[in-house]
Amino acid sequence: MYAQMVKTGVDHIQSKEEMSPEERAFQERVDADIKIEPKEWMPEAYRKTLVRQISQHAHSEIIGMQPEGNWITRAPTLERKAILLAKVQDEAGHGLYLYCAAETLGVTRDELMEQLNSGKAKYSSIFNYPTLTWADIGAIGWLVDGAAIMNQVPLQRCSYGPYSRAMIRICKEESFHQRQGYDIMMKLASGTPEQKQMAQDALNRWWWPSLMMFGPSDADSVHSAQSMRWKIKINSNDELRQKFVDQTVPQAEYLGLTVPDPDLTWNAERGHYDFGKIDWDEFYQVINGNGPCNRQRLRTRVKAYEEGRWVRDAADAYAAKKAARAKAQAA
Protein backbone atom coordinates (compact mmCIF):
# COMPACT_ATOMS: atom_id res chain seq x y z
CA MET A 1 0.00 0.00 0.00
CA TYR A 2 1.09 3.61 0.25
CA ALA A 3 2.35 2.55 3.67
CA GLN A 4 3.85 -0.94 3.56
CA MET A 5 4.95 -3.24 6.38
CA VAL A 6 4.63 -0.66 9.13
CA LYS A 7 6.26 -1.88 12.35
CA THR A 8 4.49 -1.32 15.67
CA GLY A 9 7.38 -2.06 18.01
CA VAL A 10 5.34 -4.70 19.88
CA ASP A 11 6.25 -8.39 20.15
CA HIS A 12 2.85 -9.66 21.18
CA ILE A 13 -0.72 -8.50 21.57
CA GLN A 14 -1.36 -7.46 25.15
CA SER A 15 -4.26 -9.00 26.99
CA LYS A 16 -6.62 -6.69 28.90
CA GLU A 17 -4.98 -7.89 32.15
CA GLU A 18 -1.50 -6.88 31.00
CA MET A 19 -2.61 -3.33 30.16
CA SER A 20 -2.22 -0.38 32.47
CA PRO A 21 -5.49 1.35 33.43
CA GLU A 22 -4.71 4.09 30.88
CA GLU A 23 -4.03 1.58 28.13
CA ARG A 24 -7.21 -0.28 28.94
CA ALA A 25 -9.29 2.90 28.85
CA PHE A 26 -7.66 3.81 25.54
CA GLN A 27 -8.39 0.41 23.98
CA GLU A 28 -11.98 0.56 25.20
CA ARG A 29 -12.44 3.90 23.46
CA VAL A 30 -10.98 2.50 20.25
CA ASP A 31 -13.24 -0.56 20.53
CA ALA A 32 -16.23 1.73 20.94
CA ASP A 33 -15.24 3.61 17.74
CA ILE A 34 -14.54 6.83 19.62
CA LYS A 35 -11.94 8.85 17.70
CA ILE A 36 -8.62 9.59 19.36
CA GLU A 37 -7.66 13.26 19.09
CA PRO A 38 -4.16 14.81 19.14
CA LYS A 39 -3.76 15.97 22.72
CA GLU A 40 -5.43 12.96 24.34
CA TRP A 41 -3.46 10.24 26.08
CA MET A 42 -2.32 7.46 23.78
CA PRO A 43 0.17 4.59 24.12
CA GLU A 44 3.61 5.59 22.89
CA ALA A 45 3.69 2.65 20.47
CA TYR A 46 0.38 3.80 18.93
CA ARG A 47 1.78 7.29 18.43
CA LYS A 48 5.05 6.06 16.93
CA THR A 49 3.36 3.58 14.63
CA LEU A 50 0.98 6.25 13.38
CA VAL A 51 3.84 8.66 12.70
CA ARG A 52 5.56 5.92 10.67
CA GLN A 53 2.41 5.00 8.79
CA ILE A 54 1.13 8.51 8.06
CA SER A 55 4.54 9.88 7.09
CA GLN A 56 5.21 6.93 4.80
CA HIS A 57 1.83 7.55 3.23
CA ALA A 58 2.66 11.26 2.81
CA HIS A 59 6.09 10.54 1.32
CA SER A 60 4.43 8.19 -1.18
CA GLU A 61 2.12 10.98 -2.33
CA ILE A 62 5.07 13.33 -2.79
CA ILE A 63 7.32 10.83 -4.62
CA GLY A 64 4.23 9.63 -6.50
CA MET A 65 4.19 12.93 -8.39
CA GLN A 66 7.36 11.96 -10.24
CA PRO A 67 6.33 9.02 -12.44
CA GLU A 68 3.32 11.02 -13.65
CA GLY A 69 5.11 14.35 -13.79
CA ASN A 70 7.33 12.64 -16.36
CA TRP A 71 4.50 12.88 -18.91
CA ILE A 72 3.08 16.36 -18.27
CA THR A 73 5.11 17.96 -21.05
CA ARG A 74 4.31 15.14 -23.47
CA ALA A 75 0.60 14.55 -22.82
CA PRO A 76 -1.12 13.87 -26.17
CA THR A 77 -3.59 16.78 -25.97
CA LEU A 78 -3.92 20.04 -24.09
CA GLU A 79 -6.94 18.65 -22.24
CA ARG A 80 -5.03 15.54 -21.14
CA LYS A 81 -2.20 17.79 -20.02
CA ALA A 82 -4.50 19.97 -17.92
CA ILE A 83 -6.04 16.84 -16.37
CA LEU A 84 -2.66 15.31 -15.57
CA LEU A 85 -1.48 18.59 -14.03
CA ALA A 86 -4.57 18.66 -11.84
CA LYS A 87 -3.97 15.09 -10.76
CA VAL A 88 -0.32 15.66 -9.89
CA GLN A 89 -1.34 18.78 -7.97
CA ASP A 90 -3.84 16.66 -6.04
CA GLU A 91 -1.03 14.27 -5.06
CA ALA A 92 0.92 17.20 -3.61
CA GLY A 93 -2.22 18.24 -1.72
CA HIS A 94 -2.67 14.71 -0.37
CA GLY A 95 0.91 14.74 0.84
CA LEU A 96 0.27 18.03 2.65
CA TYR A 97 -2.95 16.83 4.34
CA LEU A 98 -1.04 13.80 5.59
CA TYR A 99 2.04 15.69 6.79
CA CYS A 100 -0.29 17.92 8.82
CA ALA A 101 -1.93 14.85 10.34
CA ALA A 102 1.50 13.41 11.23
CA GLU A 103 2.56 16.71 12.80
CA THR A 104 -0.32 16.53 15.28
CA LEU A 105 1.57 13.56 16.78
CA GLY A 106 4.59 15.66 17.72
CA VAL A 107 6.96 15.45 14.74
CA THR A 108 7.93 18.57 12.81
CA ARG A 109 7.62 19.08 9.06
CA ASP A 110 11.37 19.67 8.85
CA GLU A 111 12.06 16.30 10.48
CA LEU A 112 9.74 14.58 8.03
CA MET A 113 11.32 16.33 5.03
CA GLU A 114 14.77 15.46 6.30
CA GLN A 115 13.78 11.79 6.63
CA LEU A 116 12.49 11.75 3.06
CA ASN A 117 15.36 13.67 1.46
CA SER A 118 18.07 11.71 3.27
CA GLY A 119 16.62 8.43 2.02
CA LYS A 120 15.92 7.29 5.57
CA ALA A 121 12.14 7.25 5.15
CA LYS A 122 10.34 4.66 3.09
CA TYR A 123 7.64 5.26 0.52
CA SER A 124 5.54 2.85 -1.50
CA SER A 125 7.42 0.37 -3.70
CA ILE A 126 5.17 1.19 -6.65
CA PHE A 127 6.73 4.59 -7.35
CA ASN A 128 10.11 3.08 -8.14
CA TYR A 129 8.93 1.80 -11.50
CA PRO A 130 9.42 3.91 -14.65
CA THR A 131 6.65 5.41 -16.81
CA LEU A 132 7.85 4.42 -20.28
CA THR A 133 4.83 5.37 -22.41
CA TRP A 134 1.71 7.52 -22.20
CA ALA A 135 -0.28 4.33 -21.53
CA ASP A 136 1.54 4.06 -18.20
CA ILE A 137 -0.30 7.18 -17.07
CA GLY A 138 -3.55 5.36 -17.78
CA ALA A 139 -2.36 2.22 -16.00
CA ILE A 140 -1.24 4.16 -12.92
CA GLY A 141 -4.57 5.92 -12.52
CA TRP A 142 -6.54 2.75 -13.12
CA LEU A 143 -4.41 0.23 -11.18
CA VAL A 144 -2.26 2.15 -8.71
CA ASP A 145 -4.90 4.64 -7.65
CA GLY A 146 -7.44 1.82 -7.76
CA ALA A 147 -5.32 -0.19 -5.33
CA ALA A 148 -4.81 2.88 -3.15
CA ILE A 149 -8.57 3.47 -2.94
CA MET A 150 -9.08 -0.13 -1.72
CA ASN A 151 -6.91 0.70 1.27
CA GLN A 152 -7.92 4.30 1.85
CA VAL A 153 -11.68 3.91 1.88
CA PRO A 154 -11.67 1.74 5.04
CA LEU A 155 -9.02 4.03 6.60
CA GLN A 156 -11.59 6.83 6.64
CA ARG A 157 -12.94 4.99 9.69
CA CYS A 158 -9.56 4.65 11.42
CA SER A 159 -9.25 5.50 15.10
CA TYR A 160 -7.07 8.61 14.84
CA GLY A 161 -9.17 11.72 14.13
CA PRO A 162 -6.72 13.77 12.02
CA TYR A 163 -5.74 10.73 9.90
CA SER A 164 -9.36 9.78 9.39
CA ARG A 165 -10.25 13.32 8.31
CA ALA A 166 -7.29 13.48 5.90
CA MET A 167 -8.44 10.16 4.40
CA ILE A 168 -11.96 11.49 3.90
CA ARG A 169 -10.61 14.45 1.91
CA ILE A 170 -8.26 12.23 -0.07
CA CYS A 171 -10.90 9.64 -0.98
CA LYS A 172 -13.16 12.36 -2.34
CA GLU A 173 -10.46 13.32 -4.81
CA GLU A 174 -9.00 9.89 -5.52
CA SER A 175 -12.00 8.69 -7.45
CA PHE A 176 -11.27 11.26 -10.18
CA HIS A 177 -7.75 9.83 -10.41
CA GLN A 178 -8.87 6.30 -11.05
CA ARG A 179 -11.53 7.29 -13.56
CA GLN A 180 -9.17 9.52 -15.55
CA GLY A 181 -6.75 6.57 -15.73
CA TYR A 182 -9.41 4.19 -16.96
CA ASP A 183 -10.52 6.82 -19.45
CA ILE A 184 -7.00 6.86 -20.95
CA MET A 185 -7.00 3.05 -21.10
CA MET A 186 -10.41 2.98 -22.81
CA LYS A 187 -9.25 5.45 -25.42
CA LEU A 188 -6.09 3.46 -26.16
CA ALA A 189 -7.80 0.07 -26.08
CA SER A 190 -10.33 1.23 -28.67
CA GLY A 191 -7.68 2.89 -30.85
CA THR A 192 -5.29 1.53 -33.47
CA PRO A 193 -3.69 -1.92 -32.95
CA GLU A 194 -0.49 -0.10 -31.90
CA GLN A 195 -2.37 1.94 -29.32
CA LYS A 196 -4.10 -1.12 -27.96
CA GLN A 197 -0.73 -2.87 -27.77
CA MET A 198 0.59 0.10 -25.77
CA ALA A 199 -2.26 -0.31 -23.29
CA GLN A 200 -1.58 -4.06 -23.04
CA ASP A 201 2.13 -3.43 -22.50
CA ALA A 202 1.37 -0.99 -19.68
CA LEU A 203 -0.98 -3.49 -18.04
CA ASN A 204 1.73 -6.18 -18.35
CA ARG A 205 4.26 -4.03 -16.55
CA TRP A 206 1.98 -2.52 -13.84
CA TRP A 207 -0.16 -5.52 -12.90
CA TRP A 208 2.24 -7.36 -10.62
CA PRO A 209 3.77 -4.27 -8.97
CA SER A 210 0.18 -3.15 -8.25
CA LEU A 211 -0.58 -6.44 -6.48
CA MET A 212 2.67 -6.04 -4.52
CA MET A 213 1.49 -2.64 -3.28
CA PHE A 214 -0.70 -4.39 -0.72
CA GLY A 215 2.42 -5.90 0.85
CA PRO A 216 3.25 -9.53 1.66
CA SER A 217 0.66 -11.68 3.41
CA ASP A 218 0.31 -10.44 6.96
CA ALA A 219 -1.90 -13.25 8.23
CA ASP A 220 0.74 -14.11 10.87
CA SER A 221 2.13 -10.62 11.47
CA VAL A 222 1.98 -9.37 15.04
CA HIS A 223 2.37 -5.80 13.73
CA SER A 224 -0.71 -6.07 11.54
CA ALA A 225 -2.67 -7.69 14.36
CA GLN A 226 -1.69 -4.83 16.68
CA SER A 227 -2.48 -2.18 14.08
CA MET A 228 -5.88 -3.76 13.48
CA ARG A 229 -6.56 -3.79 17.21
CA TRP A 230 -5.76 -0.08 17.28
CA LYS A 231 -7.96 0.38 14.19
CA ILE A 232 -5.25 2.08 12.18
CA LYS A 233 -5.37 -0.87 9.80
CA ILE A 234 -8.79 -2.17 8.91
CA ASN A 235 -8.28 -5.11 6.52
CA SER A 236 -5.51 -7.65 6.01
CA ASN A 237 -3.21 -7.29 3.00
CA ASP A 238 -4.52 -10.49 1.40
CA GLU A 239 -8.12 -9.43 1.87
CA LEU A 240 -7.55 -6.10 0.09
CA ARG A 241 -5.48 -7.71 -2.66
CA GLN A 242 -8.24 -10.23 -3.37
CA LYS A 243 -10.81 -7.45 -3.45
CA PHE A 244 -8.65 -5.53 -5.89
CA VAL A 245 -8.21 -8.51 -8.22
CA ASP A 246 -11.93 -9.29 -8.14
CA GLN A 247 -12.78 -5.73 -9.00
CA THR A 248 -10.11 -5.17 -11.63
CA VAL A 249 -10.26 -8.32 -13.77
CA PRO A 250 -13.71 -7.51 -15.24
CA GLN A 251 -12.46 -3.98 -15.98
CA ALA A 252 -9.52 -5.44 -17.93
CA GLU A 253 -11.92 -7.73 -19.79
CA TYR A 254 -14.08 -4.76 -20.71
CA LEU A 255 -11.02 -3.13 -22.24
CA GLY A 256 -10.29 -6.33 -24.18
CA LEU A 257 -6.91 -6.58 -22.47
CA THR A 258 -5.33 -9.69 -20.96
CA VAL A 259 -4.19 -9.75 -17.34
CA PRO A 260 -0.61 -11.08 -17.46
CA ASP A 261 -1.25 -14.07 -15.18
CA PRO A 262 -1.70 -17.55 -16.72
CA ASP A 263 -2.98 -18.86 -13.37
CA LEU A 264 -5.80 -16.34 -13.12
CA THR A 265 -9.14 -18.22 -12.98
CA TRP A 266 -12.57 -17.62 -11.53
CA ASN A 267 -13.14 -19.87 -8.54
CA ALA A 268 -16.91 -20.31 -8.34
CA GLU A 269 -16.66 -22.15 -5.05
CA ARG A 270 -14.84 -19.29 -3.31
CA GLY A 271 -16.64 -16.62 -5.30
CA HIS A 272 -13.27 -15.02 -6.02
CA TYR A 273 -10.54 -15.08 -8.64
CA ASP A 274 -7.56 -17.35 -7.95
CA PHE A 275 -4.33 -15.77 -9.07
CA GLY A 276 -0.69 -16.75 -9.54
CA LYS A 277 2.30 -16.44 -7.21
CA ILE A 278 3.71 -12.98 -6.61
CA ASP A 279 7.48 -12.52 -6.93
CA TRP A 280 8.21 -11.23 -3.43
CA ASP A 281 11.95 -11.18 -4.11
CA GLU A 282 11.29 -8.36 -6.53
CA PHE A 283 9.23 -6.53 -3.90
CA TYR A 284 11.99 -6.77 -1.28
CA GLN A 285 14.58 -5.65 -3.82
CA VAL A 286 12.49 -2.57 -4.62
CA ILE A 287 11.75 -1.56 -1.02
CA ASN A 288 15.40 -2.07 -0.13
CA GLY A 289 16.48 0.51 -2.67
CA ASN A 290 17.23 -1.63 -5.71
CA GLY A 291 14.14 -0.99 -7.84
CA PRO A 292 14.49 0.44 -11.35
CA CYS A 293 14.12 4.09 -10.23
CA ASN A 294 14.90 4.35 -6.49
CA ARG A 295 18.02 6.46 -6.92
CA GLN A 296 16.51 8.67 -9.59
CA ARG A 297 13.41 9.36 -7.46
CA LEU A 298 15.46 10.47 -4.48
CA ARG A 299 17.84 12.53 -6.61
CA THR A 300 14.93 14.36 -8.26
CA ARG A 301 13.32 14.96 -4.88
CA VAL A 302 16.47 16.47 -3.36
CA LYS A 303 17.09 18.55 -6.48
CA ALA A 304 13.57 19.99 -6.34
CA TYR A 305 14.06 20.81 -2.67
CA GLU A 306 17.41 22.52 -3.28
CA GLU A 307 16.23 24.41 -6.33
CA GLY A 308 13.20 25.64 -4.44
CA ARG A 309 15.34 27.10 -1.72
CA TRP A 310 15.42 30.62 -3.22
CA VAL A 311 11.61 30.68 -3.27
CA ARG A 312 11.46 29.80 0.42
CA ASP A 313 14.18 32.34 1.19
CA ALA A 314 12.36 35.04 -0.77
CA ALA A 315 9.09 34.31 1.05
CA ASP A 316 10.93 34.52 4.37
CA ALA A 317 12.59 37.82 3.44
CA TYR A 318 9.29 39.30 2.28
CA ALA A 319 7.51 38.23 5.47
CA ALA A 320 10.33 39.73 7.57
CA LYS A 321 10.25 42.99 5.61
CA LYS A 322 6.47 43.31 5.99
CA ALA A 323 6.64 42.55 9.70
CA ALA A 324 9.36 45.17 10.18
CA ARG A 325 7.33 47.76 8.25
CA ALA A 326 4.21 47.04 10.32
CA LYS A 327 6.26 47.42 13.50
CA ALA A 328 7.75 50.72 12.33
CA GLN A 329 4.28 52.07 11.49
CA ALA A 330 2.94 51.05 14.88
CA ALA A 331 5.81 52.84 16.63
Next chain:
Amino acid sequence: MTDKKEWPLWEVFIRSQHGLAHRHVGSLHAPDAEMAIMNARDVYTRRNEGVSIWVVRASDIAASSPSEKGPLFEPANSKVYRHPTFYEIPEELGHM
Protein backbone atom coordinates in the same frame (compact mmCIF):
# COMPACT_ATOMS: atom_id res chain seq x y z
CA MET B 1 19.18 20.74 4.67
CA THR B 2 20.32 24.07 6.03
CA ASP B 3 16.85 25.59 6.57
CA LYS B 4 16.72 25.93 10.31
CA LYS B 5 13.67 28.06 10.81
CA GLU B 6 10.42 26.22 10.22
CA TRP B 7 7.51 28.27 8.91
CA PRO B 8 4.74 28.69 11.48
CA LEU B 9 1.68 26.44 11.33
CA TRP B 10 -1.64 28.04 10.32
CA GLU B 11 -5.06 26.56 10.89
CA VAL B 12 -7.33 27.01 7.89
CA PHE B 13 -11.07 27.76 8.01
CA ILE B 14 -13.23 27.79 4.88
CA ARG B 15 -16.73 29.08 4.34
CA SER B 16 -18.16 26.79 1.72
CA GLN B 17 -21.22 28.83 0.77
CA HIS B 18 -22.68 32.22 1.56
CA GLY B 19 -24.68 31.99 4.74
CA LEU B 20 -22.74 29.12 6.31
CA ALA B 21 -20.11 29.48 9.03
CA HIS B 22 -16.38 29.05 8.41
CA ARG B 23 -15.32 25.51 9.17
CA HIS B 24 -11.92 24.15 10.11
CA VAL B 25 -10.52 22.13 7.21
CA GLY B 26 -6.87 21.54 8.13
CA SER B 27 -3.58 23.31 8.51
CA LEU B 28 -0.49 24.30 6.59
CA HIS B 29 2.88 26.03 6.96
CA ALA B 30 3.54 29.50 5.57
CA PRO B 31 5.87 32.41 6.38
CA ASP B 32 3.05 34.97 6.81
CA ALA B 33 -0.72 35.35 6.70
CA GLU B 34 -0.79 36.44 3.06
CA MET B 35 1.10 33.37 1.88
CA ALA B 36 -0.98 31.19 4.20
CA ILE B 37 -4.14 32.35 2.40
CA MET B 38 -2.58 31.77 -1.03
CA ASN B 39 -1.43 28.31 0.00
CA ALA B 40 -4.80 27.52 1.59
CA ARG B 41 -6.46 28.30 -1.74
CA ASP B 42 -4.24 25.75 -3.48
CA VAL B 43 -4.35 23.09 -0.78
CA TYR B 44 -7.97 23.29 0.37
CA THR B 45 -10.10 24.83 -2.40
CA ARG B 46 -9.01 23.13 -5.63
CA ARG B 47 -12.63 22.17 -6.36
CA ASN B 48 -14.60 25.29 -5.51
CA GLU B 49 -14.89 24.32 -1.87
CA GLY B 50 -14.92 27.88 -0.63
CA VAL B 51 -16.03 31.47 -0.94
CA SER B 52 -13.95 32.73 1.97
CA ILE B 53 -10.79 31.69 3.80
CA TRP B 54 -9.63 32.43 7.33
CA VAL B 55 -6.17 31.54 8.54
CA VAL B 56 -5.08 31.68 12.18
CA ARG B 57 -1.68 30.92 13.59
CA ALA B 58 -2.00 27.58 15.36
CA SER B 59 -0.02 28.98 18.30
CA ASP B 60 -2.71 31.68 18.79
CA ILE B 61 -5.49 29.16 19.36
CA ALA B 62 -6.41 28.43 22.95
CA ALA B 63 -8.07 25.04 23.38
CA SER B 64 -9.91 23.27 26.16
CA SER B 65 -7.96 20.42 27.68
CA PRO B 66 -9.08 16.92 26.68
CA SER B 67 -8.38 15.59 30.18
CA GLU B 68 -10.83 18.09 31.68
CA LYS B 69 -13.55 17.21 29.21
CA GLY B 70 -15.60 15.56 31.96
CA PRO B 71 -15.87 18.43 34.45
CA LEU B 72 -15.97 21.07 31.68
CA PHE B 73 -19.04 19.73 29.95
CA GLU B 74 -20.68 18.00 32.88
CA PRO B 75 -22.97 20.94 33.80
CA ALA B 76 -24.90 20.51 30.55
CA ASN B 77 -25.50 16.80 31.16
CA SER B 78 -28.12 17.25 33.88
CA LYS B 79 -30.18 19.85 32.08
CA VAL B 80 -32.44 17.85 29.83
CA TYR B 81 -35.10 20.55 30.27
CA ARG B 82 -33.06 22.69 27.86
CA HIS B 83 -34.25 20.48 25.01
CA PRO B 84 -37.71 20.91 23.46
CA THR B 85 -38.33 17.15 23.65
CA PHE B 86 -38.39 17.43 27.46
CA TYR B 87 -41.89 18.92 27.30
CA GLU B 88 -44.98 17.01 26.38
CA ILE B 89 -47.48 19.02 24.44
CA PRO B 90 -50.98 17.61 23.92
CA GLU B 91 -51.31 16.12 20.45
CA GLU B 92 -54.53 18.00 19.68
CA LEU B 93 -52.56 21.27 19.78
CA GLY B 94 -50.66 20.20 16.67
CA HIS B 95 -47.18 21.44 15.91
CA MET B 96 -45.43 23.69 18.44
